[in-house]
Amino acid sequence: MKSVVNTALALSFVFAASASGASTAPAGQLAPARNPAHVKAVQDLLGAMQIEKLLRGVAARTRFPSEAQRQAMFARLDKMPPAEVYQRMAPPLADRISADTAAEMTRFYNTPYGKQLIHRKYNNSGGIIFPGAAAGVPPEEKKERKRAAYVQASKELAAAEPAIDHEAFVLLQAINKEKR
Template sequence: MNFAARTVFGLALLAASPAFAAASAAATTVTTAPDPAHLKAVQDLLAAMQIEKVVNGVAARSRYANESQKQAVLAKIAKVAPAEMAQRLAPALSRVISADTASEMTRYYNTPYGKQVIYKKYNSGAQLIMPGATKTVPPEEKKERKRAAYVKASKELDEAEPVIEHEAFKLMQQISKEKQ
């Protein structure tokens, strides 16, 4: 009896799975197109993050046949406006960055401390930290880092970092293939 019940249950699952897969596929196609407000929020975040520096970094780390090819790609990237890069990357990144995260992190990156974070991310060299030394964080920044919205948004943005790098690489390839 137990074997018969398992067999019937298994056959029922097999019969229902194509219908379930079709229903879930239809649901995902409806939700894949982000609304304009979501796209704008992601574009604003990319602008605040200085996405052009991410694309430049990806291009600089990529392998090329020779140095002149690398310089040609970097020159093409330099001709593309940062706003255009944000606009071109926003649709793909809106799938992994929610509108709430984009809004919260844009707000954070536009604060004085957030601007310092971005500046240090792209413009600082190697830093030596003495053993036992702790980095001092201003009280207002400690308070900012404890906000629930910031904690959630920061975590989501950290998880999206590999996708951001991948999409920046794809954009770099598209730009390098374009005729100017």
């Protein structure tokens, strides 16, 4: 009976690993190499999105055993250059975000309106929002947001948001384990 339970448990781990997207390459074969230009495009996107601020948000929502450990984590994040965050998060995200999407959304987030959206995302203005009030989008931006490339890229990026949050948490765990 014990061996049946152990076998079932082992199979559940195998199925869970394959369902979560783990690499199933045969032994002796490496995972496909990532294109450096693609990874660089994702790094540029993460920079335009100011993803280091997301990492601080994830740290703020994380439960730490003590307040001292929380403060130590924020001290490490303060010392970490944003470029390092982009370099560490980009390779796993390159599997989820295409180079075209990264380029298009980097272009968008570098526009004045895109920068405004990023600022609003990370900086709560605390203002009162009246029912029925709509955010003012400049007319040229409305036209720009109807472009097929933007529409496709924004859909792909929205689908990758859970992966971005997950990779931020994974990076936070790795930083926590590092001794500096």
